[in-house]
Amino acid sequence: MRVYPFGCVVGEIFRAVYFEEFPANNWSARQVYLREVEMCDVYIGLFGLDYGYEDEEGISPTEREFDVATECCKTRLVFIKRLSGCVRHEKEKRLIRKAEQTLIRKTFFSFEELRGTVYAALINYLAEKEYIRMLPFDAAFCQGATVEDIDPEKVDQFVGVALAQRGFPLERGTDMETVLFVAEREDF
Template identity: 30%
Template sequence: MNKKYQVFISSTYEDLKEERDQAIKAVLEMGHIPVGMEMFSAGDEEQWQLIARQIEATDYYVIIVGHRYGSETDEGISYTEKEYDYAKECGVPTLGFVIDNKALWPHDKTDNDTIKKDKLDLFKTKVKSKLVHFWSSKEDLHGKVSISLIKTMNTHPRIGWTRSDEAIGPEITKEISRLSTENANLRKEIEKFKKISDKQANKTGEVARIMFENTRTVYVREESGINWEDCDKYKTELFSIFNYIAPSLINEGSNLRIAQDIALNLHGTSYYQNIPIPTNTISDIIADFVALDVIEPSRKKHAVSDKEKYWTLTNFGRDFIKSARRSALESRRNDEESEQKIINDD
């Protein structure tokens, strides 16, 4: 069955309209269903019950945090934080995206009130207690939302939704019909976003999805003469393979260097230096990355006697690996901060 996931997108509203649009666009490009608080009026308790129902029915929850805390309930908590707390209470997987403090940001979209700023800092700390990503622009956010959702959907699949003619039982048909009705106004707005030309951001999410969904089986040889069938075998995603070889291709790397980088990351240092991986496997992997427009033949000159083939990253490949590695660095930084917080609390 073609499963679709419901993704609840939460943030303060006026200051993050364009960023929310990018997150909604990323979800739509993946073929899933975005929902959010803009469908309802925030100050109405009856409307909160509708929002709560949407969160309860949500498969994944995306929280985007900028430099404003947002409008507050009578209890003194922002509606954004109230939505986040309720999603965690319901056990919905949450994906946090917090603005990088170094990012350029308009002054009129920043809280200046001391109390608001203190509440915002506490809320950011709460969000960062789990894995988060830091973003610096709406385009940067678009790519990171796409990559994070793809990874989370692959590693933590949820119930999701299916077409009524594929599902079993009338209850699912009824629920999908209800959801379609409630999302009618939002879908009209989404049509506007589909026309926005943002090819680079679209391409990043699409290439990441393809890399995550495609795996390759790789044999690694330890010594000369051993049959490939007797070698250690590894199955890994194209996304991981690209991360293995990309650092060497920032300048340029040969077919052999690419094979050695893959062997080192999969097997360790005890691989056969000359032909660690079958040449046809390396050729297929290179062809895949050429098709995805992340690598291309190097234009640097080499000695006539040098028969090696050399490759380098395309401009898109450089942007793609920068985004992927920055995301990994930010995740690692958050893990270290969380670990240090636990140590300090102890």
């Protein structure tokens, strides 16, 4: 799993990619940073006061990265620096509006606040992807599971054991939907 371009904030789960750490090579800077965005799982955009360097088309690397992350359907987490008494570059304002049209973004004032909001967003990402569970295994829902995924023979075996050992109120051979309903209500 790769995170681009912010530092590792959730232990060793995420690996940050810093453009500045790449060795000298024959690739253009643009090829490298856009390839990294294409390969990442999570794109983290930090938007601030300045728009930054503009290429021959007048577009910054940050905006190009955001656009590639969008085109590649990457999870995009955008954090916008809150400013007091400063005027944000017009193109940076436009980039922020572009992001706000497609996703929920968070603002931050200090590095400590940014670290906390990035951490919370990454934990949320891990939970949504079911890389981590917030509940014990037997209390968590299996997303996308249907009744057809349940083995009727296993349910019937459960009824036999629950009847013999715990006085389950149904007999073996009871239809599966009824067993599941009663098992949930009776907390078996």
